[in-house]
Structures are given as structure tokens and as C-alpha cells.
Amino acid sequence: xxxxxxxxxxxxxxxxxxxxxxxxxxxxxxxxxxxxxxxxxxxxxxxxxxxxxxxxxxxxxxxxxxxxxxxxxxxxxxxxxxxxxxxxxxxxxxxxxxxxxxxxxxxxxxxxxxxxxxxxxxxxxxxxxxxxxxxxxxxxxxxxxxxxxxxxxxxxxxxxxxxxxxxxxxxxxxxxxxxxxxxxxxxxxxxxxxxxxxxxxxxxxxxxxxxxxxxxxxxxxxxxxxxxxxxxxxxxxxxxxxxxxxxxxxxxxxxxxxxxxxxxxxxxxxxxxxxxxxxxxxxxxxxxxxxxxxxxxxxxxxxxxxxxxxxxxxxxxxxxxxxxxxxxxxxxxxxxxxxxxxxxxxxxxxxxxxxxxxxxxxxxxxxxxxxxxxxxxxxxxxxxxxxxxxxxxxxxxxxxxxxxxxxxxxxxxxxxxxxxxxxxxxxxxxxxxxxxxxxxxxxxxxxxxxxxxxxxxxxxxxxxxxxxxxxxxxxxxxxxxxxxxxxxxxxxxxxxxxxxxxxxxxxxxxxxxxxxxxxxxxxxxxxxxxxxxxxxxxxxxxxxxxxxxxxxxxxxxxxxxxxxxxxxxxxxxxxxxxxx
Numbered sequence: 061x062x063x064x065x066x067x068x069x070x071x072x073x074x075x076x077x078x079x080x081x082x083x084x085x086x087x088x089x090x091x092x093x094x095x096x097x098x099x100x101x102x103x104x105x106x107x108x109x110x111x112x113x114x115x116x117x118x119x120x121x122x123x124x125x126x127x128x129x130x131x132x133x134x135x136x137x138x139x140x141x142x143x144x145x146x147x148x149x150x151x152x153x154x155x156x157x158x159x160x161x162x163x164x165x166x167x168x169x170x171x172x173x174x175x176x177x178x179x180x181x182x183x184x185x186x187x188x189x190x191x192x193x194x195x196x197x198x199x200x201x202x203x204x205x206x207x208x209x210x211x212x213x214x215x216x217x218x219x220x221x222x223x224x225x226x227x228x229x230x231x232x233x234x235x236x237x238x239x240x241x242x243x244x245x246x247x248x249x250x251x252x253x254x255x256x257x258x259x260x261x262x263x264x265x266x267x268x269x270x271x272x273x274x275x276x277x278x279x280x281x282x283x284x285x286x287x288x289x290x291x292x293x294x295x296x297x298x299x300x301x302x303x304x305x306x307x308x309x310x311x312x313x314x315x316x317x318x319x320x321x322x323x324x325x326x327x328x329x330x331x332x333x334x335x336x337x338x339x340x341x342x343x344x345x346x347x348x349x350x351x352x353x354x355x356x357x358x359x360x361x362x363x364x365x366x367x368x369x370x371x372x373x374x375x376x377x378x379x380x381x382x383x384x385x386x387x388x389x390x391x392x393x394x395x396x397x398x399x400x401x402x403x404x405x406x407x408x409x410x411x412x413x414x415x416x417x418x419x420x421x422x423x424x425x426x427x428x429x430x431x432x433x434x435x436x437x438x439x440x441x442x443x444x445x446x447x448x449x450x451x452x453x454x455x456x457x458x459x460x461x462x463x464x465x466x467x468x469x470x471x472x473x474x475x476x477x478x479x480x481x482x483x484x485x486x487x488x489x490x491x492x493x494x495x496x497x498x499x500x501x502x503x504x505x506x507x508x509x510x511x512x513x514x515x516x517x518x519x520x521x522x523x524x525x526x527x528x529x530x531x532x533x534x535x536x537x538x539x540x541x542x543x544x545x546x547x548x549x550x551x552x553x554x555x556x557x558x559x560x561x562x563x564x565x566x567x568x569x570x571x572x573x574x575x576x577x578x579x580x581x582x583x584x585x586x587x588x589x590x591x592x593x594x595x596x597x598x599x600x601x602x603x604x605x606x607x608x609x610x611x612x613x614x615x616x617x618x619x620x621x622x623x624x625x626x627x628x629x630x631x632x633x634x635x636x637x638x639x640x
Contacts, residue, residue, distance in 0.1 A: 134302020187211020227542020
């Protein structure tokens with residue numbers, strides 16, 4: 061960084077709290093002494109907030125209680141002063157009705173925690189699905205130097221000589237259990253073997269997708285997103301984050317200098333090449349808009365059409381998991397393979413360009429990280445659809461579904477709620493064929509509420525017993541990034557607010573034309589107009605509290621599901637807090 065841009069102890073943000081010799085700073089310094097610190101511990105040093113999303117119910121972040129000590133050690137080594145601040149822990153497993161409902165709460169908490177405290181820079185500790193976008197969105201808006209510390213994926217699952225992938229194999233073996241092909245003992249063994257260490261899902265699910273996006277944006281140390289949570293390299297990376305954030309403060313390397321339109325485009329290309337989760341769509345759009353970058357569904361689809369999928373990692377890949385991806389060279393190696401497609405002049409948290417960060421990266425297993433000449437799938441991970449069922453867009457993961465559904469037409473079987481759908485698909489007398497199109501509605505941002513991961517609708521039990529394992533499914537919900545199948549998701553506008561999905565009836569013919577990016581119901585306009593006239597809005601999901609606020613301000617899926625009043629263009633930047 062240029063010498064003229066460097067901070068001095070007098071120009072540190074924290075100096076507003078501690079440096080003036082007056083009554084207010086006396087009070088602040090006195091309270092620091094109450095905490096057991098001498099003035100030489102913190103005066104004139106960058107104060108680094110370590111925002112830790114650890115909790116006893118978040119297995120993905122189970123190691124963060126120890127990792128925060130590694131971060132603080134690194135901060136001290138570089139001459140800074142670290143303070144740990146707890147942050148909302150929105151884990152995917154236990155947070156109901158969905159952690160997506162609370163992503164924006166985490167973003168608000170992050171922004172306000174940074175703004176209201178004497179912090180010169182922050183280390184963001186996250187990993188489980190919504191923690192990456194939530195932390196990054198808030199920190200982008202707050203604007204102080206930041207570095208993201210990914211939790212890292214867990215180790216491979218194992219049972220009876222088989223390698224198990226979290227989520228993906230849970231769905232797979234659950235279908236076999238429903239078909240009567242798995243015993244109680246086998247089911248218990250799979251349950252205990254599928255997740256056997258701390259860390260996020262070890263498939264290329266939403267967690268690894270979002271940490272890879274943060275990495276590709278330049279917000280992590282190079283390749284940090286690939287390191288398994290249980291690897292000792294993760295501890296060393298954590299300390300390195302602590303050291304680096306101190307230098308970033310002195311260099312005044314703020315996130316607006318890193319998250320540019322080019323960096324966002326790089327992240328989207330990398331996401332497509334990894335076989336990213338469909339959830340990436342709502343999160344990368346929200347993150348981009350917080351940075352003032354107008355990323356759209358059409359932009360993502362254009363990149364998806366031209367970016368081959370080269371990470372052979374489940375669920376889009378066939379054979380490998382994130383531990384294998386790390387041994388094969390990790391994200392740096394994958395980005396090296398597609399370097400010519402990236403803007404390598406982008407600055408990263410290292411202060412170096414992306415190109416400099418990729419120097420020396422190698423692929424050690426070209427079946428895990430494929431060359432462009434031998435991709436897993438000829439296009440990227442995601443495709444965006446439009447049509448009279450989804451005028452504002454929908455998303456599908458072509459590589460993770462049976463190709464025979466890429467062009468498909470069949471009668472709709474429509475459900476208005478998850479319990480209604482669940483009861484029906486478990487009924488072995490259900491009148492359903494493999495050509496039917498299962499539809500779940502009222503599961504979007506407002507209808508869910510919070511757009512739950514219900515989009516991988518279970519195959520009806522009658523079809524499971526006939527040997528069928530995939531069929532076309534449509535919803536305004538999301539699905540887990542570990543899921544797979546012919547699932548059309550994020551239908552916008554959602555049915556709960558009167559989107560066209562609300563007008564679909566059981567028996568209507570639905571047509572998917574993936575090559576032409578179309579999703580339509582074959583119902584004439586006059587009939588649709590009559591149905592629209594007869595449609596009545598459902599009762600609101602919430603009458604008070606956070607859910608009430610969420611329902612009134614959340615944007616639709618194609619806009620990232622952020623709160624309208626938190627987006628960059630809503631109003632002027634919030635000033636520094638008054639200190640009297």
C-alpha cells in the first residue's frame with residue numbers, strides 16, 4: 061500500500077475512544093483497567109475485534125473456542141490488541157424454522173457491533189452456511205479492515221468400508237431406508253459415521269461454497285477455505301489471520317478496495333467451477349449489493365453457461381469430498397486452472413493481487429480438480445430459468461440431476477405446505493407417476509417463513525419402491541447445498557405474495573426446457589387471469605417481533621433476500637457514533 065495511506069496511532073479509529081486526554085477517554089481507559097489491562101496493552105495499538113460465531117449447538121464451529129486463541133496470539137505477535145466478541149451462531153442443523161431467517165440478523169449484529177465499539181479491524185470467524193454471508197454483509201457495510209476466517213470442512217465420513225458425504229448420503233440412504241433396504245443397525249452406523257469431526261459439511265455444500273466465494277473475492281488468506289477444520293494447518297492459518305489483520309489496519313486496506321465488481325465476478329466464476337450450492341445465488345447477490353455491485357441472475361447465468369465445472373466433489377461430482385479437494389491442491393489450484401478467466405489484478409486481504417497469490421499453485425490430483433479439457437460438466441454449476449411460472453427467475457443445478465429431466469413435461473402435483481406434502485409422499489396409494497412434477501409452494505422468503513431448505517422434495521414412497529430416485533420438483537424454497545436431483549428452486553416472485561406459482565393447480569402441465577432456460581405452466585392467459593382475480597393473500601406469518609420485521613422488509617430471492625433498508629442504495633452511510 062502507498063505510504064501516504066498508512067494509519068498512525070493518532071489516526072486509528074480506536075483513538076476516538078482512548079487517545080484524547082479528557083473525561084470520556086478517562087472513563088474508557090478506566091474500564092479497560094477494570095478488565096485487567098494496563099494502558100500499554102492497548103494504547104496506540106490497533107484494536108482487533110474477533111467476531112466469533114461459536115456455540116455449543118454449532119458443531120460446524122465446535123473448534124472456534126480454541127481457534128480464537130490462535131487468532132489472538134497472531135494479533136499480539138503483530139503488535140495489535142485483540143478482543144473477542146460473541147456473534148449470533150446461526151447453525152444449519154438446529155436453527156429453526158431455518159437459519160436463513162436469521163442471516164440478516166447476523167449481518168445487522170455484525171455491522172452494529174463493529175460500528176459501536178472501538179475496533180480498528182475485525183477477524184470474522186464463520187463457516188456454517190449463513191455465517192459467511194451474514195458476517196461479510198455486515199462487515200462490508202461497516203467498512204473497517206476485515207479478514208474472513210473459514211471454519212473448514214469436517215473429515216470424510218466412514219461406515220462399513222464406504223466413504224460418506226454429509227447431507228448427500230443422508231438423503232441417499234434415507235431413500236433406501238424408506239424402501240426397506242436398510243436395517244436399524246445399518247442406519248445407526250451411518251448416523252454415527254457420516255459426521256465424525258468438527259467442521260462444516262465435507263461435500264461442496266453451501267458452507268464450502270460460501271467460504272470458497274469469500275476466498276475468491278479476496279477476503280481470506282489465499283486458499284484458507286480449503287483447509288479441513290481438524291488439520292493443524294487450520295490453527296496456523298488462524299494465527300496468520302491475526303497477524304495479517306493488524307497490518308491491514310496500518311495499511312488502511314478496507315473492504316471497498318477488495319470487493320469490487322471484478323472481485324465479485326471472480327467469485328461467481330469460481331463458484332460455478334466448484335459445483336456450487338444453489339444457495340450461492342441468494343448470498344452472492346446480497347453480498348454484492350452490500351458492496352454496491354449490481355449482480356443479477358442473468359449475470360450469473362451468463363457465467364454459468366461459459367464456466368465448466370471442474371471440481372469433482374459431491375454432490376455435483378461423483379467420487380470425492382472436500383478433504384480430497386484439499387489434498388489435490390485446494391481452491392488455489394482450482395483458480396490456477398481457470399486463471400485466464402479471472403481478473404488477477406484484484407487486490408486481496410494480503411495486499412497482493414490475486415495473480416500473485418496464485419503463483420506456485422499446483423494440482424496434485426487431476427481427477428479431483430479436472431483440467432478444462434476434461435470437466436465434470438461442460439457448463440457451470442447453476443442455471444437460471446425464466447417463464448410464466450418464474451418471471452423473476454428460478455435456479456436449478458443441472459449437473460446434479462438426471463439429464464433426462466433437462467427437457468421434461470408432466471402434470472403438476474401441487475402442495476400448499478410441507479406437512480401436506482410429507483403426508484402425501486409417504487402414502488403408498490398416492491396417484492403419482494415418474495412423469496409428475498411435484499410442486500411445493502408458500503415456502504419462500506415470506507411464506508416459509510425465511511425460505512427454508514425444503515426444495516429437495518422427497519420422492520413419493522410408491523416410486524421409491526419401484527426403483528425411481530429422481531423426478532422434477534419445483535418450489536419457491538431453497539435446498540441444502542449437499543442435496544441433488546432435478547429440483548427447481550427460488551421461484552420468484554414467491555407464491556405467498558401472489559407470484560404465478562400461487563396460480564398453479566394439480567393436473568396443470570408444467571414444462572421445463574433447460575437448454576432454453578424456460579419454466580412454464582401450459583395454461584392459457586385467460587384462465588390465469590381468472591385465477592389471479594380469485595386469488596386471496598394468505599394470513600401473515602408473524603404478528604410481532606423480528607419475524608414481523610423480516611416479512612415486511614425482506615427482498616425476493618432474485619434480489620438476495622436482504623432487507624431493503626440495508627442495501628447500499630437505500631440511504632446515506634451511517635456516520636461514526638458520537639462520543640460525549
